[in-house]
Amino acid sequence: MKSIVAQDLLKTYNKGSIRALDRLSLDVEEGTVLGVLGPNGAGKTTTVRILATLLTPDSGSATVAGIDVIKHPDKVREVIGLSGQYAAVDETLTGWDNLVMFGRLYHLGKAASIKRAEELLERFSLTESARRPIKTYSGGMRRRLDLAASLIVKPKVLFLDEPTTGLDPRGRLEMWGVIEELVKDGVTLLLTTQYLDEADQLADDIAVIDHGKVIARGTSDQLKREVGGERLEVVVEQAHVAQTMAIVAKISGTKASFDEGLRKISAPVTTGAGALIEVLRALDGAGIHPLDVALKRPSLDDVFMALTGHVAEVEEVPTDSKKKRKGGNR
Amino acid sequence: MHAFTDALVITKRQLLQLARVPEVLIFSTIQPVMFVLLFRYVFGGSIETGQPGGYVQLLMPGIFVQTTAFTLAATASGLAEDMQKGLIDRFRSLPIARSALVFGRTLGDGLLNILVLAVMGLAGYLVGWRPTSGILKISLAFLFLLAFGYALSWVGIFAGLAARDARVVQNVSFLVTFPMTFLSNAFAPTTGMPKPLQYVAEWNPVSTMVAACRQLFGVENKFGATAGSFPSENPLTMSLIYMVIILVIFVPLSVRKYTNKVTK
Numbered sequence: 001m002k003s004i005v006a007q008d009l010l011k012t013y014n015k016g017s018i019r020a021l022d023r024l025s026l027d028v029e030e031g032t033v034l035g036v037l038g039p040n041g042a043g044k045t046t047t048v049r050i051l052a053t054l055l056t057p058d059s060g061s062a063t064v065a066g067i068d069v070i071k072h073p074d075k076v077r078e079v080i081g082l083s084g085q086y087a088a089v090d091e092t093l094t095g096w097d098n099l100v101m102f103g104r105l106y107h108l109g110k111a112a113s114i115k116r117a118e119e120l121l122e123r124f125s126l127t128e129s130a131r132r133p134i135k136t137y138s139g140g141m142r143r144r145l146d147l148a149a150s151l152i153v154k155p156k157v158l159f160l161d162e163p164t165t166g167l168d169p170r171g172r173l174e175m176w177g178v179i180e181e182l183v184k185d186g187v188t189l190l191l192t193t194q195y196l197d198e199a200d201q202l203a204d205d206i207a208v209i210d211h212g213k214v215i216a217r218g219t220s221d222q223l224k225r226e227v228g229g230e231r232l233e234v235v236v237e238q239a240h241v242a243q244t245m246a247i248v249a250k251i252s253g254t255k256a257s258f259d260e261g262l263r264k265i266s267a268p269v270t271t272g273a274g275a276l277i278e279v280l281r282a283l284d285g286a287g288i289h290p291l292d293v294a295l296k297r298p299s300l301d302d303v304f305m306a307l308t309g310h311v312a313e314v315e316e317v318p319t320d321s322k323k324k325r326k327g328g329n330r
Numbered sequence: 331m332h333a334f335t336d337a338l339v340i341t342k343r344q345l346l347q348l349a350r351v352p353e354v355l356i357f358s359t360i361q362p363v364m365f366v367l368l369f370r371y372v373f374g375g376s377i378e379t380g381q382p383g384g385y386v387q388l389l390m391p392g393i394f395v396q397t398t399a400f401t402l403a404a405t406a407s408g409l410a411e412d413m414q415k416g417l418i419d420r421f422r423s424l425p426i427a428r429s430a431l432v433f434g435r436t437l438g439d440g441l442l443n444i445l446v447l448a449v450m451g452l453a454g455y456l457v458g459w460r461p462t463s464g465i466l467k468i469s470l471a472f473l474f475l476l477a478f479g480y481a482l483s484w485v486g487i488f489a490g491l492a493a494r495d496a497r498v499v500q501n502v503s504f505l506v507t508f509p510m511t512f513l514s515n516a517f518a519p520t521t522g523m524p525k526p527l528q529y530v531a532e533w534n535p536v537s538t539m540v541a542a543c544r545q546l547f548g549v550e551n552k553f554g555a556t557a558g559s560f561p562s563e564n565p566l567t568m569s570l571i572y573m574v575i576i577l578v579i580f581v582p583l584s585v586r587k588y589t590n591k592v593t594k
Binding site (some may be wrong): 092107148 | 332335336339343346350351363415416417419421422423424425426486590
């Protein structure tokens with residue numbers, strides 16, 4: 001069963017001159033994780049906002065957990081959790097205050113709200129900082145609390161909009177761990193990210209979007225295969241280049257290419273690690289000592305490059321969210 | 331319907347904020363108290379009122395109204411800040427009545443006003459303010475002030491939703507409310523103003539509010555403009571009319587704007 005279905009979503013700004021979404025369609029199978037991957041301004045956040053009932057599309061339709069987001073937004077809100085790009089919690093209040101407040105807003109009783117808040121604080125290792133105002137939290141703690149707030153009533157569908165943008169490497173790893181735990185519980189997750197490794201790590205399925213459209217869809221492996229399989233790369237001394245190129249070409253079955261600057265000989269292979277063993281044997285037999293040998297699988301960066309013709313623009317912290325955070329402090 | 335209890339949760343959030351950051355409360359009461367002292371001792375000596383009990387009897391209603399008028403800025407910047415931080419998105423993704431957030435906030439700002447007015451009243455008392463009209467009318471005056479602040483906080487909601495930056499909306503709100511409170515009978519007689527300004531002052535809701543409060547506190551409205559005009563003869567009625575007009579315009583407008591708000 002599909003938990004999320006979006007069809008031909010169109011959203012324009014400035015009287016149609018800016019197309020945030022250009023008839024975007026996607027769907028997510030129940031209990032799976034879809035990574036929506038794209039650079040800044042590709043339409044990721046707009047997609048999430050429409051699916052989470054915060055925005056109405058100009059045209060197109062969408063259902064979440066089988067409920068129409070345009071016709072019955074109230075019912076959708078009862079089954080979703082949303083955690084945004086920057087921590088949307090009350091920074092002057094403590095973690096405990098925030099979670100209890102959100103519990104009350106989900107209409108849990110007072111006692112149940114407190115119980116749930118304490119469970120979530122425990123689960124996200126925030127119990128010790130529960131009584132401190134959020135503004136004293138680290139970026140990673142803030143995100144965890146924000147995520148906890150979206151899990152007050154166990155949502156059927158969870159939207160995480162760039163959950164690790166702006167976090168330091170340690171914070172990202174912690175967040176990944178937390179998200180992986182969640183997924184084990186069977187929630188359907190739509191996750192947007194501009195980090196290719198993040199989609200690779202967390203998502204079952206990836207939708208690459210650019211200019212408001214899905215330009216590729218598949219598992220990480222499928223996408224990589226689409227761009228081309230593995231490549232064998234060998235670096236040798238200048239004197240052995242010609243001979244090595246012949247060896248590599250023979251193993252690959254096609255002509256090897258040579259990168260003069262890096263003195264790197266490379267060719268596509270289909271036999272995986274077997275090719276690596278073969279080339280080492282052949283080189284050894286010819287008395288050549290390679291400086292470096294590698295079997296390189298294409299990264300999602302390569303996928304992105306091949307699909308869009310431009311490199312994914314990864315910024316540590318998008319300037320607008322930085323501004324927002326700064327502007328918020330009194 | 332959970333609309334009401336949801337709004338109360340939002341109100342409670344604001345009160346909790348005050349408990350967590352008491353400085354906000356301290357400074358939001360220090361400012362009006364400072365105004366009381368400044369006006370009482372800086373202008374009080376040079377403005378001849380012929381008022382038994384002195385200038386402070388006329389001043390206090392003026393300062394009460396001015397302070398409640400500033401609720402507009404507080405509400406606007408508070409809401410704009412929530413929007414900037416993305417908190418509004420979180421609230422809007424919850425299964426709560428969409429009006430809860432705005433109603434809750436106006437209620438919270440109203441409760442804060444009670445506290446601020448109480449502190450100011452006490453400060454006024456210490457510098458010689460003595461309302462003479464009896465407990466009933468005095469309470470009525472304070473209720474009137476709270477209602478005025480509440481009505482204006484709906485204008486604040488609208489301004490906050492329309493704004494893109496919390497600091498800008500705070501400054502703009504002051505740019506509107508500050509001259510409004512001075513272009514009135516709050517601190518000095520309007521008769522000294524140029525004729526066109528006198529009319530503005532006369533019909534200014536701040537003037538009618540101040541006149542109404544003076545009446546309720548048992549003080550003759552000596553700073554009033556031309557006798558015989560509707561607002562100066564019927565300040566209570568006129569103030570009520572203003573509040574109703576403000577609420578009738580801004581409550582639906584704000585709720586609608588909030589519901590349709592498309593934050594990019």
